[in-house]
Amino acid sequence: MIKVVIIGSGNVAYQMAKHCLANNQIELVAIAARNTSVLSSDFPKSNCVNIENIPLNADLYIIAIADNAIIDVSEVLKNASGLVVHTSGSTPMHTLKNNTKHGVLYPLQTLSKNKPIDFTTVPFCIEANTQQETDFLLNFAALFSKKVYKIDSEQRKKLHLSAVFVCNFVNHLYAIGADLCEQNKVPFEVLLPLITETAEKVQHISPKKAQTGPALRNDTNTINTHLEQLQSEMYKDIYQLITKSIQNGTEL
Amino acid sequence: MIKVVIIGSGNVAYQMAKHCLANNQIELVAIAARNTSVLSSDFPKSNCVNIENIPLNADLYIIAIADNAIIDVSEVLKNASGLVVHTSGSTPMHTLKNNTKHGVLYPLQTLSKNKPIDFTTVPFCIEANTQQETDFLLNFAALFSKKVYKIDSEQRKKLHLSAVFVCNFVNHLYAIGADLCEQNKVPFEVLLPLITETAEKVQHISPKKAQTGPALRNDTNTINTHLEQLQSEMYKDIYQLITKSIQNGTEL
Numbered sequence: 136m137i138k139v140v141i142i143g144s145g146n147v148a149y150q151m152a153k154h155c156l157a158n159n160q161i162e163l164v165a166i167a168a169r170n171t172s173v174l175s176s177d178f179p180k181s182n183c184v185n186i187e188n189i190p191l192n193a194d195l196y197i198i199a200i201a202d203n204a205i206i207d208v209s210e211v212l213k214n215a216s217g218l219v220v221h222t223s224g225s226t227p228m229h230t231l232k233n234n235t236k237h238g239v240l241y242p243l244q245t246l247s248k249n250k251p252i253d254f255t256t257v258p259f260c261i262e263a264n265t266q267q268e269t270d271f272l273l274n275f276a277a278l279f280s281k282k283v284y285k286i287d288s289e290q291r292k293k294l295h296l297s298a299v300f301v302c303n304f305v306n307h308l309y310a311i312g313a314d315l316c317e318q319n320k321v322p323f324e325v326l327l328p329l330i331t332e333t334a335e336k337v338q339h340i341s342p343k344k345a346q347t348g349p350a351l352r353n354d355t356n357t358i359n360t361h362l363e364q365l366q367s368e369m370y371k372d373i374y375q376l377i378t379k380s381i382q383n384g385t386e387l
Numbered sequence: 388m389i390k391v392v393i394i395g396s397g398n399v400a401y402q403m404a405k406h407c408l409a410n411n412q413i414e415l416v417a418i419a420a421r422n423t424s425v426l427s428s429d430f431p432k433s434n435c436v437n438i439e440n441i442p443l444n445a446d447l448y449i450i451a452i453a454d455n456a457i458i459d460v461s462e463v464l465k466n467a468s469g470l471v472v473h474t475s476g477s478t479p480m481h482t483l484k485n486n487t488k489h490g491v492l493y494p495l496q497t498l499s500k501n502k503p504i505d506f507t508t509v510p511f512c513i514e515a516n517t518q519q520e521t522d523f524l525l526n527f528a529a530l531f532s533k534k535v536y537k538i539d540s541e542q543r544k545k546l547h548l549s550a551v552f553v554c555n556f557v558n559h560l561y562a563i564g565a566d567l568c569e570q571n572k573v574p575f576e577v578l579l580p581l582i583t584e585t586a587e588k589v590q591h592i593s594p595k596k597a598q599t600g601p602a603l604r605n606d607t608n609t610i611n612t613h614l615e616q617l618q619s620e621m622y623k624d625i626y627q628l629i630t631k632s633i634q635n636g637t638e639l
Binding site: 202203225243244245250256257258260282284286289290292293294296297298299300301302303304305306307308309310311312313315316318319320321322323325326327328329330331332333334335336337338341342343345346347348349350351356357360361364365369372373374376377379380381383384 | 454455477495496497502508509510512534536538541542544545546548549550551552553554555556557558559560561562563564565567568570571572573574575577578579580581582583584585586587588589590593594595597598599600601602603608609612613616617621624625626628629631632633635636
Protein backbone atom coordinates (compact mmCIF):
# COMPACT_ATOMS: atom_id res chain seq x y z
CA MET A 136 0.00 0.00 0.00
CA ILE A 137 1.29 3.41 -0.98
CA LYS A 138 0.66 5.92 1.82
CA VAL A 139 -0.54 9.21 0.34
CA VAL A 140 -1.31 12.66 1.74
CA ILE A 141 -3.14 15.13 -0.47
CA ILE A 142 -2.94 18.84 0.31
CA GLY A 143 -5.71 21.01 -1.10
CA SER A 144 -9.45 21.44 -1.25
CA GLY A 145 -9.97 22.38 -4.90
CA ASN A 146 -11.08 20.35 -7.90
CA VAL A 147 -7.80 18.49 -8.49
CA ALA A 148 -7.33 17.61 -4.79
CA TYR A 149 -10.94 16.46 -4.56
CA GLN A 150 -10.88 14.18 -7.60
CA MET A 151 -7.45 12.72 -6.81
CA ALA A 152 -8.43 12.04 -3.20
CA LYS A 153 -11.62 10.29 -4.32
CA HIS A 154 -9.59 8.11 -6.68
CA CYS A 155 -7.07 7.29 -3.92
CA LEU A 156 -9.88 6.24 -1.57
CA ALA A 157 -11.27 3.91 -4.24
CA ASN A 158 -7.95 2.28 -5.15
CA ASN A 159 -6.90 -0.73 -3.09
CA GLN A 160 -3.18 -0.17 -3.71
CA ILE A 161 -3.32 3.30 -2.19
CA GLU A 162 -3.91 4.30 1.42
CA LEU A 163 -5.08 7.91 1.71
CA VAL A 164 -3.48 8.76 5.07
CA ALA A 165 -4.87 12.29 5.09
CA ILE A 166 -6.32 15.12 3.09
CA ALA A 167 -5.14 18.49 4.36
CA ALA A 168 -6.31 22.07 4.00
CA ARG A 169 -5.93 25.36 5.86
CA ASN A 170 -9.52 24.97 6.90
CA THR A 171 -10.72 21.37 7.31
CA SER A 172 -14.38 22.39 7.33
CA VAL A 173 -14.35 22.61 3.50
CA LEU A 174 -13.18 18.98 3.41
CA SER A 175 -15.38 17.32 5.98
CA SER A 176 -18.54 17.34 3.89
CA ASP A 177 -16.75 15.30 1.20
CA PHE A 178 -14.38 13.04 3.16
CA PRO A 179 -14.37 10.91 6.34
CA LYS A 180 -13.53 13.16 9.30
CA SER A 181 -10.65 10.87 10.25
CA ASN A 182 -8.94 11.75 6.96
CA CYS A 183 -9.19 15.52 7.25
CA VAL A 184 -6.36 17.46 8.89
CA ASN A 185 -5.08 21.00 9.11
CA ILE A 186 -1.92 21.79 7.16
CA GLU A 187 0.04 22.12 10.45
CA ASN A 188 -0.95 18.57 11.43
CA ILE A 189 0.04 16.68 8.30
CA PRO A 190 1.48 13.26 9.28
CA LEU A 191 5.11 13.09 8.16
CA ASN A 192 5.32 9.33 7.56
CA ALA A 193 3.62 9.09 4.13
CA ASP A 194 5.31 7.83 0.96
CA LEU A 195 3.90 10.59 -1.21
CA TYR A 196 2.66 14.14 -0.62
CA ILE A 197 0.57 15.62 -3.42
CA ILE A 198 0.30 19.42 -3.22
CA ALA A 199 -2.77 20.42 -5.25
CA ILE A 200 -3.26 24.09 -4.38
CA ALA A 201 -2.90 27.54 -5.97
CA ASP A 202 0.53 28.01 -7.61
CA ASN A 203 1.61 30.87 -5.35
CA ALA A 204 0.97 28.85 -2.14
CA ILE A 205 3.04 25.79 -3.15
CA ILE A 206 6.26 27.16 -1.66
CA ASP A 207 4.66 27.59 1.79
CA VAL A 208 3.44 23.99 1.93
CA SER A 209 6.84 22.80 0.69
CA GLU A 210 8.28 24.50 3.80
CA VAL A 211 5.77 22.76 6.09
CA LEU A 212 6.86 19.41 4.58
CA LYS A 213 10.62 20.00 4.79
CA ASN A 214 11.05 17.23 7.39
CA ALA A 215 8.90 14.70 5.58
CA SER A 216 10.85 11.71 4.32
CA GLY A 217 8.48 10.86 1.49
CA LEU A 218 8.33 12.23 -2.04
CA VAL A 219 6.76 15.70 -2.29
CA VAL A 220 5.10 16.62 -5.62
CA HIS A 221 2.88 19.39 -6.90
CA THR A 222 0.20 19.16 -9.60
CA SER A 223 0.77 22.52 -11.28
CA GLY A 224 1.28 22.93 -15.02
CA SER A 225 3.15 26.20 -14.79
CA THR A 226 5.28 25.82 -11.63
CA PRO A 227 8.84 24.53 -12.09
CA MET A 228 9.86 21.43 -10.15
CA HIS A 229 12.68 23.30 -8.39
CA THR A 230 10.09 25.26 -6.37
CA LEU A 231 10.15 22.12 -4.20
CA LYS A 232 13.97 21.97 -3.98
CA ASN A 233 13.96 22.14 -0.16
CA ASN A 234 12.24 18.76 -0.06
CA THR A 235 14.89 16.04 -0.44
CA LYS A 236 12.72 13.96 -2.75
CA HIS A 237 10.58 16.08 -5.04
CA GLY A 238 8.75 16.01 -8.34
CA VAL A 239 5.65 16.88 -10.33
CA LEU A 240 2.45 14.97 -11.03
CA TYR A 241 0.43 17.09 -13.48
CA PRO A 242 -2.93 15.75 -14.66
CA LEU A 243 -3.60 17.57 -17.93
CA GLN A 244 -7.36 17.80 -17.81
CA THR A 245 -10.03 20.23 -16.76
CA LEU A 246 -11.49 18.80 -13.56
CA SER A 247 -14.48 19.86 -11.53
CA LYS A 248 -16.00 18.52 -8.33
CA ASN A 249 -19.49 18.06 -9.69
CA LYS A 250 -18.48 15.97 -12.70
CA PRO A 251 -17.08 12.45 -12.12
CA ILE A 252 -13.83 11.94 -14.01
CA ASP A 253 -12.55 8.78 -15.63
CA PHE A 254 -8.84 9.12 -14.83
CA THR A 255 -7.82 6.26 -17.15
CA THR A 256 -7.76 8.61 -20.15
CA VAL A 257 -6.32 11.66 -18.36
CA PRO A 258 -2.70 12.32 -19.39
CA PHE A 259 -0.36 12.50 -16.38
CA CYS A 260 2.87 14.43 -16.91
CA ILE A 261 5.49 13.38 -14.38
CA GLU A 262 8.96 14.54 -13.40
CA ALA A 263 11.15 13.87 -10.34
CA ASN A 264 14.62 14.77 -9.05
CA THR A 265 16.04 11.25 -9.07
CA GLN A 266 15.62 8.22 -11.30
CA GLN A 267 14.24 6.24 -8.35
CA GLU A 268 11.53 8.81 -7.66
CA THR A 269 10.76 9.07 -11.39
CA ASP A 270 10.15 5.31 -11.48
CA PHE A 271 8.02 5.53 -8.36
CA LEU A 272 5.87 8.29 -9.92
CA LEU A 273 5.55 6.39 -13.22
CA ASN A 274 4.13 3.44 -11.30
CA PHE A 275 1.94 5.59 -9.10
CA ALA A 276 0.45 7.56 -12.03
CA ALA A 277 -0.26 4.23 -13.75
CA LEU A 278 -2.70 3.51 -10.90
CA PHE A 279 -4.72 6.43 -12.27
CA SER A 280 -4.19 6.47 -16.00
CA LYS A 281 -3.08 4.57 -19.06
CA LYS A 282 -1.44 7.75 -20.35
CA VAL A 283 1.66 8.66 -18.36
CA TYR A 284 4.34 10.89 -19.90
CA LYS A 285 7.77 11.93 -18.64
CA ILE A 286 7.76 15.70 -19.24
CA ASP A 287 10.39 18.11 -17.91
CA SER A 288 9.57 21.52 -16.39
CA GLU A 289 10.34 23.44 -19.60
CA GLN A 290 8.09 21.17 -21.71
CA ARG A 291 5.36 21.28 -19.06
CA LYS A 292 5.34 25.09 -19.22
CA LYS A 293 4.77 24.87 -22.96
CA LEU A 294 2.02 22.27 -22.55
CA HIS A 295 0.30 24.52 -20.05
CA LEU A 296 0.51 27.41 -22.52
CA SER A 297 -0.86 25.22 -25.33
CA ALA A 298 -3.67 24.09 -23.02
CA VAL A 299 -4.75 27.74 -22.63
CA PHE A 300 -5.20 27.94 -26.41
CA VAL A 301 -6.98 24.58 -26.91
CA CYS A 302 -9.14 24.73 -23.77
CA ASN A 303 -9.65 28.22 -22.23
CA PHE A 304 -9.51 30.16 -25.50
CA VAL A 305 -11.52 27.56 -27.40
CA ASN A 306 -14.18 27.74 -24.72
CA HIS A 307 -14.31 31.50 -25.13
CA LEU A 308 -14.98 31.05 -28.86
CA TYR A 309 -17.83 28.72 -27.89
CA ALA A 310 -19.10 31.52 -25.63
CA ILE A 311 -18.99 33.99 -28.54
CA GLY A 312 -20.94 31.50 -30.69
CA ALA A 313 -23.50 31.13 -27.92
CA ASP A 314 -23.77 34.90 -27.56
CA LEU A 315 -24.33 35.40 -31.31
CA CYS A 316 -27.04 32.71 -31.20
CA GLU A 317 -28.73 34.32 -28.23
CA GLN A 318 -28.67 37.78 -29.83
CA ASN A 319 -30.39 36.30 -32.88
CA LYS A 320 -32.80 33.94 -31.14
CA VAL A 321 -31.28 30.79 -32.55
CA PRO A 322 -30.86 27.82 -30.17
CA PHE A 323 -27.13 27.29 -29.39
CA GLU A 324 -27.81 23.53 -29.29
CA VAL A 325 -27.89 23.61 -33.12
CA LEU A 326 -24.11 24.15 -32.95
CA LEU A 327 -23.31 21.40 -30.44
CA PRO A 328 -22.84 18.53 -32.93
CA LEU A 329 -20.45 20.76 -34.92
CA ILE A 330 -18.45 21.46 -31.75
CA THR A 331 -18.21 17.74 -31.01
CA GLU A 332 -17.18 16.86 -34.58
CA THR A 333 -14.55 19.63 -34.71
CA ALA A 334 -12.91 18.25 -31.56
CA GLU A 335 -13.30 14.68 -32.81
CA LYS A 336 -11.62 15.35 -36.16
CA VAL A 337 -8.28 16.34 -34.65
CA GLN A 338 -8.11 13.10 -32.71
CA HIS A 339 -7.24 11.47 -36.04
CA ILE A 340 -5.82 14.12 -38.37
CA SER A 341 -3.63 17.15 -37.63
CA PRO A 342 -5.49 20.43 -36.99
CA LYS A 343 -3.64 21.98 -39.90
CA LYS A 344 -5.07 19.36 -42.27
CA ALA A 345 -8.52 19.67 -40.68
CA GLN A 346 -8.76 23.44 -41.30
CA THR A 347 -11.76 24.56 -43.39
CA GLY A 348 -13.78 27.76 -43.77
CA PRO A 349 -13.84 31.14 -45.53
CA ALA A 350 -10.47 32.30 -44.15
CA LEU A 351 -8.62 29.28 -45.53
CA ARG A 352 -10.22 29.48 -48.97
CA ASN A 353 -9.76 33.27 -49.09
CA ASP A 354 -13.49 33.81 -49.55
CA THR A 355 -13.47 37.60 -49.20
CA ASN A 356 -17.21 37.94 -49.90
CA THR A 357 -18.19 35.71 -46.99
CA ILE A 358 -15.57 37.26 -44.70
CA ASN A 359 -16.90 40.78 -45.41
CA THR A 360 -20.52 39.68 -44.92
CA HIS A 361 -19.54 38.16 -41.58
CA LEU A 362 -17.71 41.31 -40.45
CA GLU A 363 -20.73 43.46 -41.36
CA GLN A 364 -22.93 41.26 -39.17
CA LEU A 365 -20.74 41.59 -36.08
CA GLN A 366 -21.83 44.46 -33.86
CA SER A 367 -19.23 43.99 -31.13
CA GLU A 368 -15.90 45.64 -31.97
CA MET A 369 -14.17 42.96 -29.90
CA TYR A 370 -15.75 40.17 -31.94
CA LYS A 371 -14.77 41.97 -35.16
CA ASP A 372 -11.16 42.23 -33.94
CA ILE A 373 -11.08 38.53 -33.03
CA TYR A 374 -12.63 37.57 -36.37
CA GLN A 375 -10.07 39.62 -38.31
CA LEU A 376 -7.06 38.51 -36.29
CA ILE A 377 -7.80 34.77 -36.45
CA THR A 378 -8.71 35.04 -40.14
CA LYS A 379 -5.33 36.68 -40.75
CA SER A 380 -3.57 34.02 -38.69
CA ILE A 381 -5.27 31.21 -40.66
CA GLN A 382 -4.23 32.91 -43.91
CA ASN A 383 -0.63 33.22 -42.63
CA GLY A 384 -0.87 29.47 -41.97
CA THR A 385 2.36 28.74 -43.80
CA GLU A 386 4.17 29.60 -40.58
CA LEU A 387 2.31 26.79 -38.80
CA MET B 388 -40.68 7.26 -53.04
CA ILE B 389 -39.36 10.83 -53.12
CA LYS B 390 -37.54 11.49 -56.38
CA VAL B 391 -34.37 13.48 -55.69
CA VAL B 392 -31.72 15.08 -57.87
CA ILE B 393 -28.51 16.28 -56.21
CA ILE B 394 -26.36 18.86 -57.96
CA GLY B 395 -22.73 19.02 -56.88
CA SER B 396 -19.59 16.93 -56.52
CA GLY B 397 -18.24 18.21 -53.20
CA ASN B 398 -18.40 16.81 -49.67
CA VAL B 399 -22.03 17.75 -48.94
CA ALA B 400 -23.32 16.48 -52.31
CA TYR B 401 -21.36 13.25 -51.88
CA GLN B 402 -22.56 12.46 -48.36
CA MET B 403 -26.20 13.41 -49.06
CA ALA B 404 -26.24 11.34 -52.27
CA LYS B 405 -24.83 8.31 -50.42
CA HIS B 406 -27.55 8.68 -47.80
CA CYS B 407 -30.27 8.99 -50.48
CA LEU B 408 -29.04 5.82 -52.19
CA ALA B 409 -29.20 3.93 -48.88
CA ASN B 410 -32.69 5.14 -47.91
CA ASN B 411 -35.63 3.11 -49.20
CA GLN B 412 -38.03 6.07 -49.11
CA ILE B 413 -35.83 8.09 -51.47
CA GLU B 414 -35.07 7.49 -55.12
CA LEU B 415 -31.90 9.27 -56.24
CA VAL B 416 -32.89 10.03 -59.83
CA ALA B 417 -29.58 11.67 -60.66
CA ILE B 418 -26.46 13.30 -59.31
CA ALA B 419 -25.31 16.13 -61.53
CA ALA B 420 -22.08 18.05 -62.02
CA ARG B 421 -20.40 20.16 -64.69
CA ASN B 422 -18.05 17.28 -65.24
CA THR B 423 -19.50 13.81 -64.59
CA SER B 424 -16.07 12.18 -64.51
CA VAL B 425 -15.59 13.36 -60.90
CA LEU B 426 -18.82 11.52 -59.96
CA SER B 427 -18.47 8.23 -61.81
CA SER B 428 -15.85 6.78 -59.48
CA ASP B 429 -18.26 7.17 -56.54
CA PHE B 430 -21.72 6.56 -58.06
CA PRO B 431 -23.40 4.22 -60.58
CA LYS B 432 -22.86 5.60 -64.11
CA SER B 433 -26.62 5.55 -64.71
CA ASN B 434 -27.03 8.15 -61.91
CA CYS B 435 -24.43 10.64 -63.15
CA VAL B 436 -25.49 13.42 -65.52
CA ASN B 437 -24.18 16.75 -66.76
CA ILE B 438 -25.88 19.85 -65.41
CA GLU B 439 -27.47 20.49 -68.84
CA ASN B 440 -29.11 17.03 -68.77
CA ILE B 441 -30.78 17.14 -65.36
CA PRO B 442 -34.17 15.35 -65.55
CA LEU B 443 -36.92 17.88 -64.77
CA ASN B 444 -39.44 15.44 -63.23
CA ALA B 445 -37.97 15.08 -59.73
CA ASP B 446 -39.76 16.07 -56.51
CA LEU B 447 -36.70 17.74 -55.01
CA TYR B 448 -33.52 19.33 -56.38
CA ILE B 449 -30.71 19.78 -53.88
CA ILE B 450 -28.08 22.29 -55.04
CA ALA B 451 -24.91 21.55 -53.04
CA ILE B 452 -22.27 23.64 -54.78
CA ALA B 453 -20.15 26.77 -54.20
CA ASP B 454 -22.29 29.74 -53.09
CA ASN B 455 -21.47 31.90 -56.11
CA ALA B 456 -22.60 29.20 -58.60
CA ILE B 457 -26.05 28.60 -57.03
CA ILE B 458 -27.75 31.29 -59.13
CA ASP B 459 -26.61 29.66 -62.39
CA VAL B 460 -28.00 26.26 -61.45
CA SER B 461 -31.22 27.92 -60.29
CA GLU B 462 -31.53 29.26 -63.87
CA VAL B 463 -30.97 25.77 -65.37
CA LEU B 464 -33.80 24.47 -63.17
CA LYS B 465 -36.29 27.29 -63.87
CA ASN B 466 -38.66 24.88 -65.72
CA ALA B 467 -38.48 22.14 -63.10
CA SER B 468 -41.79 21.57 -61.30
CA GLY B 469 -40.25 20.17 -58.12
CA LEU B 470 -38.92 21.98 -55.07
CA VAL B 471 -35.47 23.54 -55.56
CA VAL B 472 -33.30 23.99 -52.46
CA HIS B 473 -29.68 24.88 -51.74
CA THR B 474 -27.54 23.68 -48.83
CA SER B 475 -25.65 26.90 -48.13
CA GLY B 476 -25.40 28.50 -44.71
CA SER B 477 -24.74 31.99 -45.95
CA THR B 478 -26.90 32.28 -49.10
CA PRO B 479 -30.40 33.76 -48.66
CA MET B 480 -33.37 31.71 -49.82
CA HIS B 481 -34.46 34.41 -52.28
CA THR B 482 -31.43 33.62 -54.46
CA LEU B 483 -33.71 30.83 -55.75
CA LYS B 484 -36.71 33.13 -56.29
CA ASN B 485 -36.98 32.25 -60.01
CA ASN B 486 -37.86 28.68 -59.07
CA THR B 487 -41.59 28.51 -58.26
CA LYS B 488 -41.06 26.24 -55.27
CA HIS B 489 -37.85 26.99 -53.42
CA GLY B 490 -36.19 26.61 -50.06
CA VAL B 491 -33.07 25.76 -48.06
CA LEU B 492 -31.81 22.50 -46.57
CA TYR B 493 -28.68 23.36 -44.59
CA PRO B 494 -26.89 20.54 -42.78
CA LEU B 495 -24.90 22.25 -40.03
CA GLN B 496 -21.91 19.97 -39.84
CA THR B 497 -18.40 19.72 -41.23
CA LEU B 498 -18.55 16.90 -43.80
CA SER B 499 -15.79 15.21 -45.74
CA LYS B 500 -15.83 12.43 -48.30
CA ASN B 501 -13.36 10.19 -46.55
CA LYS B 502 -15.18 10.13 -43.21
CA PRO B 503 -18.56 8.35 -42.97
CA ILE B 504 -21.16 10.58 -41.35
CA ASP B 505 -24.02 9.57 -39.10
CA PHE B 506 -26.68 12.00 -40.31
CA THR B 507 -29.06 11.19 -37.45
CA THR B 508 -27.30 13.71 -35.18
CA VAL B 509 -26.60 16.37 -37.82
CA PRO B 510 -28.83 19.44 -37.36
CA PHE B 511 -30.78 20.29 -40.52
CA CYS B 512 -31.93 23.90 -40.84
CA ILE B 513 -34.83 24.19 -43.24
CA GLU B 514 -36.80 27.00 -44.84
CA ALA B 515 -39.19 27.15 -47.82
CA ASN B 516 -41.36 29.70 -49.63
CA THR B 517 -44.72 28.07 -48.83
CA GLN B 518 -46.13 26.21 -45.85
CA GLN B 519 -46.66 23.11 -48.02
CA GLU B 520 -43.00 23.05 -49.08
CA THR B 521 -41.91 23.72 -45.52
CA ASP B 522 -43.85 20.65 -44.38
CA PHE B 523 -42.39 18.62 -47.23
CA LEU B 524 -38.83 19.63 -46.22
CA LEU B 525 -39.51 18.92 -42.55
CA ASN B 526 -40.51 15.37 -43.49
CA PHE B 527 -37.68 14.94 -45.94
CA ALA B 528 -35.01 16.16 -43.49
CA ALA B 529 -36.44 13.75 -40.92
CA LEU B 530 -35.32 10.91 -43.22
CA PHE B 531 -31.77 12.06 -42.47
CA SER B 532 -31.79 13.40 -38.96
CA LYS B 533 -33.56 13.55 -35.63
CA LYS B 534 -32.62 17.23 -35.37
CA VAL B 535 -34.58 19.36 -37.81
CA TYR B 536 -35.03 23.10 -37.20
CA LYS B 537 -37.08 25.74 -39.01
CA ILE B 538 -34.59 28.59 -39.41
CA ASP B 539 -35.13 31.68 -41.58
CA SER B 540 -32.44 33.19 -43.84
CA GLU B 541 -31.48 35.89 -41.34
CA GLN B 542 -31.06 33.37 -38.52
CA ARG B 543 -29.17 31.00 -40.80
CA LYS B 544 -26.68 33.74 -41.66
CA LYS B 545 -26.01 34.19 -37.94
CA LEU B 546 -25.66 30.44 -37.39
CA HIS B 547 -23.15 30.30 -40.21
CA LEU B 548 -21.21 33.14 -38.62
CA SER B 549 -21.29 31.42 -35.21
CA ALA B 550 -20.12 28.20 -36.86
CA VAL B 551 -17.00 29.99 -38.08
CA PHE B 552 -16.15 30.83 -34.46
CA VAL B 553 -16.91 27.41 -32.93
CA CYS B 554 -15.50 25.31 -35.78
CA ASN B 555 -13.03 27.06 -38.11
CA PHE B 556 -11.53 29.40 -35.49
CA VAL B 557 -11.52 26.73 -32.78
CA ASN B 558 -9.65 24.43 -35.16
CA HIS B 559 -7.08 27.16 -35.72
CA LEU B 560 -6.50 27.38 -31.96
CA TYR B 561 -5.94 23.61 -31.99
CA ALA B 562 -3.40 24.22 -34.78
CA ILE B 563 -1.58 26.80 -32.65
CA GLY B 564 -1.53 24.33 -29.74
CA ALA B 565 -0.10 21.67 -32.05
CA ASP B 566 2.50 24.12 -33.35
CA LEU B 567 3.63 25.08 -29.82
CA CYS B 568 3.92 21.37 -28.95
CA GLU B 569 5.96 20.65 -32.06
CA GLN B 570 8.30 23.59 -31.43
CA ASN B 571 8.94 22.22 -27.94
CA LYS B 572 9.07 18.52 -28.76
CA VAL B 573 6.01 17.60 -26.72
CA PRO B 574 3.56 15.13 -28.29
CA PHE B 575 0.32 16.95 -29.26
CA GLU B 576 -1.61 13.81 -28.32
CA VAL B 577 -1.13 14.79 -24.65
CA LEU B 578 -3.66 17.59 -25.32
CA LEU B 579 -6.30 15.47 -27.09
CA PRO B 580 -8.26 14.38 -23.98
CA LEU B 581 -8.44 18.05 -22.90
CA ILE B 582 -9.80 19.03 -26.33
CA THR B 583 -12.46 16.32 -26.09
CA GLU B 584 -13.45 17.28 -22.55
CA THR B 585 -13.63 21.01 -23.38
CA ALA B 586 -16.08 20.26 -26.23
CA GLU B 587 -17.97 17.77 -24.06
CA LYS B 588 -18.46 20.22 -21.18
CA VAL B 589 -20.52 22.70 -23.22
CA GLN B 590 -22.93 19.96 -24.25
CA HIS B 591 -24.30 20.24 -20.71
CA ILE B 592 -23.44 23.67 -19.32
CA SER B 593 -23.22 27.05 -21.03
CA PRO B 594 -19.75 28.03 -22.32
CA LYS B 595 -19.86 31.10 -20.11
CA LYS B 596 -20.23 28.92 -17.01
CA ALA B 597 -17.58 26.49 -18.28
CA GLN B 598 -14.92 29.21 -18.64
CA THR B 599 -11.70 28.62 -16.64
CA GLY B 600 -8.08 29.69 -16.90
CA PRO B 601 -5.66 32.52 -16.08
CA ALA B 602 -7.60 35.19 -18.03
CA LEU B 603 -10.80 34.57 -16.11
CA ARG B 604 -9.14 34.58 -12.72
CA ASN B 605 -7.03 37.63 -13.62
CA ASP B 606 -3.82 35.71 -12.95
CA THR B 607 -1.41 38.36 -14.29
CA ASN B 608 1.71 36.37 -13.32
CA THR B 609 0.72 33.38 -15.44
CA ILE B 610 -0.48 35.59 -18.31
CA ASN B 611 2.87 37.42 -18.41
CA THR B 612 4.84 34.17 -18.24
CA HIS B 613 2.79 32.85 -21.15
CA LEU B 614 3.33 35.98 -23.24
CA GLU B 615 7.09 35.81 -22.62
CA GLN B 616 7.12 32.25 -23.94
CA LEU B 617 5.38 33.08 -27.22
CA GLN B 618 7.87 33.86 -29.98
CA SER B 619 5.33 34.49 -32.75
CA GLU B 620 3.95 38.05 -32.72
CA MET B 621 0.70 36.70 -34.17
CA TYR B 622 0.28 34.21 -31.30
CA LYS B 623 1.03 36.98 -28.79
CA ASP B 624 -1.65 39.17 -30.41
CA ILE B 625 -4.20 36.34 -30.31
CA TYR B 626 -3.31 35.54 -26.69
CA GLN B 627 -3.73 39.17 -25.62
CA LEU B 628 -6.93 39.79 -27.56
CA ILE B 629 -8.77 36.67 -26.37
CA THR B 630 -7.54 37.25 -22.81
CA LYS B 631 -8.97 40.77 -22.98
CA SER B 632 -12.23 39.46 -24.42
CA ILE B 633 -12.57 36.87 -21.62
CA GLN B 634 -11.94 39.61 -19.07
CA ASN B 635 -14.59 41.81 -20.73
CA GLY B 636 -16.88 38.81 -20.38
CA THR B 637 -19.61 40.84 -18.73
CA GLU B 638 -20.75 41.82 -22.23
CA LEU B 639 -21.32 38.13 -23.04
